Amino acid sequence: MTTPLKERLVQLEVLRYNPDTDTEAHFQRYEVVCQEEWVVLDALNKVKADIDPTLNYRWSCHMAVCGSCGMMINGEPKLSCHAFLRSYEGVIRVEPLAHFPIERDLVTAPDDFMEKLKRVKPYVISKQKKPIEEGEHKQTPAQLMKFRQYSMCINCMLCYAACPEYGLEPEFIGPAALTLAHRYNLDSRDGGRKERQEVAATLEGVWTCTFVGACSEVCPAHVDPASALQQMKITSSIDWIVEHLIPGGKS
């Protein structure tokens, strides 16, 4: 345990864009001495502190839970605080998250995601309002486990950057927002599925998804949005059958 930390010269190739002065984006090369155990974010922080204060990116927690530091690293969506230098050889290329407009350098505008998140109504829509004085809703561990995985989304938007459908069809509500809709649909305290289906069970909703599964591959929180979307397709198909094929059926 007492061996000294290994150092390594890291070369970063970072996309730069300043709308004040640049007509188009360009790459800038930095060389910085890093510790072998560092993450890409540590390398960026060293560049900013010691070499170039004008480099811009978001970060905060450095433990993969705040979701601020999503970027493309060698072409893959990653949290830079969870992208270990030991996983990369040669020049590391760092770009802003794909499929979102660039504000500046590695900072993208998440407005589209924020608007879509709101549209799916990601909050409990009570079946019956229960006063606080009556205590908690009973929810068994099994009922909790039905939705818990889908409540782990940190809103980092890596899944949007990975999703080929979102790249082609920006109207697509997308993996994270739909998964959060599903999370509330599955919650034993909730009665809002029908309201959410008005957004989720449409062509902009789950039916745009072609089950490529890239969202689940890149998710740093192991949420598995692809499985949520497949489950949603099944339930909305059942809705359709109940409504159209079963006599007297009404979803």
Added chain:
Amino acid sequence: METITTDVAIIGAGGAGLRAAIALAETAPQLRIALISKVYPMRSHTCAAEGGAAGVIKPDDSFDLHFDDTVGGGDWLSDQDCVEYFIHEAPKELLQLEHWGCPWNREADGSVAVRPFGGMKKKRTWFAADKSGFHILHTLFQTSLQFPTITRFDEYYALDLLVDDGRCQGVTAMEMRSGELRQFHARAVIIAGGGAGRMFPFSTNGAIKTGDGMAMAYRAGAPLKDMEFVQYHPTGLPNTGSLLTEACRGEGGVLVNKHGRRYLQDYGMGPETPLGQPQLKTMELGPRDRVSQAYWHELQKGNTVTTQWGECVLLDMRHLGEKKINERLPLVRELADAYLGVDIVKDAVPIRPVVHYMMGGISTNTAAATPLPGLFAAGECACVSLNGANRLGSNSLVELLVFGRRAALSAIEHIADLPAPNAAALKVGADATAKRIGELFSGSDGTESMSGLRKEMQDTMEKNVGIYRTEAGLQEGVAKIHELRQRYRKVKLTDKSSVFNTDLFQVLELGSMLDCAEAVTVGALARKESRGAHQRLDYVERDDRNFLRHTMVHHQGLDMPRVDYLDVVITKSPPGVRDYSGDHK
């Protein structure tokens, strides 16, 4: 400068700010709410809290016990009227979150589960695995989306409070995306801007925790209270400082030195408890101040383990087994594996104490009101005197909720008969902000580097204002921070662009941290006693005759701040002995 007129402006959209916004929207739907934050709400540092939130819910527990644990844990520096209010509101707030969908862990019968936590005599910590803060933050944020009266101003960096007629009536802020300044006119302002742990080099705190809210209130004339009480969490990863939750020990993890000895028994927290059978309020479930201080003594004695990341002790959770670890501590397992290469199922993990939480902050009373009329504060940025000299783990997530809501109710009451702000008078303050920012951009004589000053500040804080403090060290700390504040006037802004200029925000954040650091050092030098998280090697005893008082630090521009004191509110628990000896049935 564009003016945005609102009724209540909230600065900070973490747990406290969101809870305040929802309480305002629910209670007073006629009011306009501006929720201003330098980050998108779900990036707020509430998300990094792991262990859980304390509230009396089980039949074997009582309000009196939660009261006693909190007051004793705080070494009698808590205001007892505040603690009383807090413990009664706590379960209501946690139930409210349950109704909003928070995925609390459950017992087999479907009721909410609770876990043991340090310094608590009963199991009363509600938890959502080891991502409790994350789930609380996202539940609040998602719930807030249904209220049309909450207008969010995401990525607006708040700059200065606007004060007229003796009342706080707004705030200036920069839209980070455009670099444009805005003035918010409001009849009440709530600050919920979080702590300032980044003034130290080794901290669990995210990059955003730079004390902007505290400094803003301080500059506007509201005093900072008890800033010298800085909590070290006993178990941080030695390289990144990432938090390994106290729930590690709540679930049965133990701390051992290089000889394999559970050393806490040597520091008044014994006798040793059987492995895998954690007992409440003793050994590894002692309070954070005592457990972190024990590390320091082990370090002096040469009992720590030398690692490539420095001196450590070991947190051993192997006996919990893989199943329990995966169910109760999945994030801890992932963090230790990813950042340190240690699988806690197979190996003990090296850890050391790390700066975690500011007990001090903007002085508020139980109504979440500051001495400046119209200004309210809640959460870590505030010092409502719940936590006294040492916060118990799992009280702060509840504090966000209880006092976030209370700040909203107080703001509603405050503005009931108030006239609209006087726009012409507020313009004076807004112009001052514009001048201050303009000078940073136009100045060509900046000679001090931002990152250089920041490093000197952090090194000073670590060296002189750590777990144990001395007169000479604190004098050096006070002098150095004061010098840095003077040198900060010559700070160089390298980036002169308007769009998302993080060089500018880091310069501004450094200014906030220096103001806070001065209050910490000055308060620590003046408090010649040892209490809770403030330990002096030269004044080793608690001194209730002279220091059963809150330190109040008042900003004096570039001069040294003024210090005075406020009596602690004692209602029913006179100062006593903190007993974590395990013999307290």
